[in-house]
Amino acid sequence: MSDRRTELLELLDRFGAGLYALLTRLTLREEVAEELMQELFLKLHGAKDQGRIECWYAYARRTAINLAFDWRRRQKIRRACSLDALSERASETDGPLGRLIASEELEQVLAALGRLHGASREAFVMRYLQQHSYEEIAEQLGKTVHQTRALCFRAMSTLRDVLGCVSLPAGGKEVQHVLDE
Incomplete structure (x- = not known):
């Protein structure tokens, strides 16, 4: 196994649960977070200028955030909910x-x-x-x-x-x- 792949596996072993939790919070869907984790690993593995990346965790977190918001943009989930309705809270x-x-x-x-x-x-x-x-x-x-x-x-x-x-x-x-x- 290459050093780069070993390094990535160690990164995901150490920070994978936190990255997964972040993706779940941003997408609100566990199955999507799982798919994005796989995409994250592929992006990290294929990252250009790997020698210039000083902090792999920061790079992975930033990439995870970007992946989640890219997914949200693609979904185009727009619920018709007026701002007036948001200001009125349900009693229960x-x-x-x-x-x-x-x-x-x-x-x-x-x-x-x-x-x-x-x-x-x-x-x-x-x-x-x-x-x-x-x-x-x-x-x-x-x-x-x-x-x-x-x-x-x-x-x-x-x-x-x-x-x-x-x-x-x-x-x-x-x-x-x-x-x-």
Whole structure:
């Protein structure tokens, strides 16, 4: 077995479960995640300029994210769900209606996330889907913690604009109002 193939098998052995979980979260379908894992392995095996790749895990994660959003684009799943309907929550969130609404909201967020590109999308996925710390993201992306926070903030702002969310006052900071008694 070649050194390159052994290296890839070790990479997938070590990080495969995490990459699979990421693909499952982004596609919302386990069978699609399995297919994309196979495609990921083929892409990694056939990667051009293999000598220039410094961190294979970062390259694999970025490739997995791109594969998932490419799949989402190809599917063209567009559910007719108005933004007004999203703002009205069902009173019973544990029931079938609540799960359906949550699923539709997640589909819309993932579709909007697909409109982000490059480091913004990668930082957002790592922070909010994989729940990595800013320090871990900064290390993986080769950026400072401050730059990583800014990427996540800009990505969140873009998503809010795309989804039509009401922007927060005071430059994005939440303000609590205290009632006088």
